[in-house]
Amino acid sequence: MSEGERSGAERVMLMAALFAIPVLKLSWTLGGGSAARDALGTMGPENWLDVMSGMFLLEPLLSTVLGVAAARTFYVYLGDRGRGPAHPGRSFAAAAGAAAIVPGALALAIGSLDGWAWGLTAGALAYALRLGAVLDFRAGRYAAGHRRLRTPGPLRRTADAAWAAGLLLTLVVLPCAALAAALDGRSWTGVVRCDVNTGSGPVRTRLIELEREGDGVVGWAVAAGGVVNGVDCAGDEDDVIREPWWRA
Numbered sequence: 001m002s003e004g005e006r007s008g009a010e011r012v013m014l015m016a017a018l019f020a021i022p023v024l025k026l027s028w029t030l031g032g033g034s035a036a037r038d039a040l041g042t043m044g045p046e047n048w049l050d051v052m053s054g055m056f057l058l059e060p061l062l063s064t065v066l067g068v069a070a071a072r073t074f075y076v077y078l079g080d081r082g083r084g085p086a087h088p089g090r091s092f093a094a095a096a097g098a099a100a101i102v103p104g105a106l107a108l109a110i111g112s113l114d115g116w117a118w119g120l121t122a123g124a125l126a127y128a129l130r131l132g133a134v135l136d137f138r139a140g141r142y143a144a145g146h147r148r149l150r151t152p153g154p155l156r157r158t159a160d161a162a163w164a165a166g167l168l169l170t171l172v173v174l175p176c177a178a179l180a181a182a183l184d185g186r187s188w189t190g191v192v193r194c195d196v197n198t199g200s201g202p203v204r205t206r207l208i209e210l211e212r213e214g215d216g217v218v219g220w221a222v223a224a225g226g227v228v229n230g231v232d233c234a235g236d237e238d239d240v241i242r243e244p245w246w247r248a
Contacts, residue, residue: 010073010170017066017178022051025182029241030208030220039220042227043210054188058239059181060114064122066178067106069170071126075099076133076166095134103127129169132162183245191239192217194230206236 026036043050056063103126111119136159190209194217195202207219207230216231222241 010069010167011077013170013174014066014070014073017174018052021178021182022055022188024179025055025188026051028183028245029185029187031225031242035220035225038227039208039210042218051188055181057113058186058188059177060110060118062177062181063114064110064118064125065169065174067110067122068126068129069166069174071102071106072129072133072166073170075102075130092134095137096131099130099134100127103130125169129162129166132159132166135159136163185240185242185244187239187241191222191236191241192219192230192233193236194219194233196221196228196230198228205230207233208241209233 023036026039027033030036030039040051056066103123106126107119107123109119110122135155187208192207192209193204194207196205196207197203205224205228206222207217207228208222209217209219210227211218213229216229217233219228219230220226221228
């Protein structure tokens with residue numbers, strides 16, 4: 001597989017994690033494809049990002065892996081087209097400084113949401129992989145037509161290790177982490193207990209909140225398996241809807 005094919009495979013994997021995995025999350029958590037269609041139809045396409053963002057906000061490992069993989073993959077993509085800061089025409093110091101901007105922002109974002117241990121881990125990993133890409137570009141691994149510079153043996157081996165780590169992260173660790181999050185049986189959004197009246201009087205029911213409506217919510221009834229309207233709702237700390245795939 002050529003460098004371009006590998007880079008393309010990494011971008012495809014990122015897109016799959018962002019768009020296909022949330023569908024699997026809906027389907028597994030609610031118990032089937034028809035349930036996922038009903039829930040998604042109720043939420044509407046404008047709330048599609050709620051499922052995606054809910055997954056990543058609830059799973060620090062997934063958000064960290066995705067952030068690091070995206071930071072590296074698109075850095076390589078831009079640099080391969082001569083638009084990134086890793087172009088061989090720049091000094092290594094300038095390229096290394098420019099490569100730190102996105103990892104720093106990633107560390108702040110993930111640290112604010114998931115804790116500073118996760119944030120520092122994400123920032124450090126993203127920066128290390130970007131430095132490896134800088135060395136690769138300077139040695140001419142990626143871009144056809146770039147002049148090949150002499151890279152000392154230890155630096156060449158370091159760049160090779162970072163390159164292999166980036167592929168492993170994007171093509172192996174990311175899909176495994178995404179599948180684990182999609183099949184863990186936990187809700188991607190808030191779980192509430194509401195009074196639901198289906199014609200025989202109000203019954204206290206556990207719902208996955210799909211959207212707010214007036215003084216109540218529209219939610220998925222966990223026990224009954226359908227979309228209902230609920231009022232007088234209170235939060236439920238338990239977000240487990242069904243057994244994870246590996247226990248089912």
